[in-house]
Amino acid sequence: MIADLTELTDEARKVAEDYLDAAAGGLTAGYRDQVVADLRTFLCDHLSANSTTADVQALVARAGSPRTDEPGHRGLWRRLVAGFDPRNVATRVAATWWNPADERLFVPRAVGWGFDLNYGALAVRLGLIEPDAEAEPFTSTPDSAFLAAAALPVGLAAATVLHYAVRGRELPDRLPSHWDLAGAPDRWVGKPRAAVTDLATTVLPALAAVAAARSSRPGPQRAGVLAGAGAIAAAGATVTVLRSLGSRPRPWTGPATAVAIFGAAGAVLLGLARAGRAAEIRDDLGEEQA
Numbered sequence: 001m002i003a004d005l006t007e008l009t010d011e012a013r014k015v016a017e018d019y020l021d022a023a024a025g026g027l028t029a030g031y032r033d034q035v036v037a038d039l040r041t042f043l044c045d046h047l048s049a050n051s052t053t054a055d056v057q058a059l060v061a062r063a064g065s066p067r068t069d070e071p072g073h074r075g076l077w078r079r080l081v082a083g084f085d086p087r088n089v090a091t092r093v094a095a096t097w098w099n100p101a102d103e104r105l106f107v108p109r110a111v112g113w114g115f116d117l118n119y120g121a122l123a124v125r126l127g128l129i130e131p132d133a134e135a136e137p138f139t140s141t142p143d144s145a146f147l148a149a150a151a152l153p154v155g156l157a158a159a160t161v162l163h164y165a166v167r168g169r170e171l172p173d174r175l176p177s178h179w180d181l182a183g184a185p186d187r188w189v190g191k192p193r194a195a196v197t198d199l200a201t202t203v204l205p206a207l208a209a210v211a212a213a214r215s216s217r218p219g220p221q222r223a224g225v226l227a228g229a230g231a232i233a234a235a236g237a238t239v240t241v242l243r244s245l246g247s248r249p250r251p252w253t254g255p256a257t258a259v260a261i262f263g264a265a266g267a268v269l270l271g272l273a274r275a276g277r278a279a280e281i282r283d284d285l286g287e288e289q290a
Contacts, residue, residue: 001044001045001046001047001048002044002048002049003044005017005043005044007049008047008049008051008056009052009053011053012047012051012052012053012055012056015053015056015057015060016043016047016056016060019039019043019056019060020036020039020040020043023036023039043056043059043060046059047059053218054139054218054219054220055136055139057088057091057218057220057221058091058095058136058138058139058218058219058220059136060088061088061091061092061095061220088221089110089111089224090212090220090221090222090223090224090225090228091218091220091221091224092110092111092224093110093224093227093228094137094138094220094221094223094224094227094269095110095137095220095224096108096109096116096118097110097116097117097119097120097224097265097269098118098119098120098137098138098223098227098269098273099118099120099121099137100120100121100123100124100130100132100133100134100137100273101120101131101132102118102120102121103121103124103131104118104121105118105121105122105125106118117262119265119266119269119270120137120269120273122266123266123270123273128270128274129270129273129274129277133273133277134273134276134277134280136220137219137220137223137273137276138219138220138222138223138272138273138276139218139219139220139276140219140276140277140280140283141219141223141272141273141275141276141279142275142276143213144275145271145272145275145276146212146213146219146226146272147213147214148271148275149209149213149223149226149230149268149271149272150206150209150210150213150226150229152209152230152233152234152264152267152268153202153205153206153226153229153230153232153233153234154206154209154210156202156206156233156234156236156237156264157199157202157203157206157233157237158206159237160198160199160202160203160236160237160240161199161202161203163240163241163244164195164198164199164240167244168195171191171243172191173190174188174189174190174191175189175190175191175194175243175244176188176189176242176243176247177189177194177243179242179253179254181254182249182251183249183250183251183252183253183254184247184248184249184250185247194243197236197239198236198237198239198240198243200236201233201235201236201239202232202233202236202237202240205228205229205232205233206229206233208225208229209225209226209229209233211225212225212226212229213226219272219276223268223269226268226272227265227268227269228265230264230265230268231261231264231265233264234260234261234263234264234265235257235260235261237260238256238257238260238261239257242256242257
């Protein structure tokens, strides 16, 4: 906790001040001062004099766009499009999908309208992690953990490529593209189109995951990309398998797809969080021994 943002380094303070300036933009005078004051207090309560630029960026992403009770069409429109803000999407995904300090299992979506599953809250309820395990999620996660997390989408992409390389000629000319609630295919597509779709939804996320894992961007941003890439690649690989099972109804089709998607994202986030916590413990022990 700090008393004022001036206690931060110049770089960290600039990130915080830029966020406050952006929060004040577009607000009427009757709301601007109170919103900025509340956000400034929030930042001071959750930062220390040693906070880095990445720490401030992660906290800003966690805070999200300021919510006000501003009346009129401008306020309503701002709330409606908040989830479609293209800025810091990956960081916003990580902060939304993984927030152990928030007890809610379902939170407003990071992208679009509706609700997302808070994997952090679920992990706490399952006893897999403590609610205050990390000071700021993914800021202490080592590079090796990000590279390991990228192995999931890469492995799914490799399996999909191998599937079409080995079994491509044996597959029928028409493959399922949609399944009804009973798990029976009700739409079909040509094999070439199915192959292109499946390869794109696994290979492209794998490439994005590798790029994120090898980058020097802040941890929360890399975690968001890796979690999203894992979920998309899992969906693509699952559909690839389901296409090859024929036309017989399988009631478990929908649940299996959901488990694959949510399981992949959750596994990536949990692994990165635990690696970050382990790194924090090692640093604390090192300081005590010093």
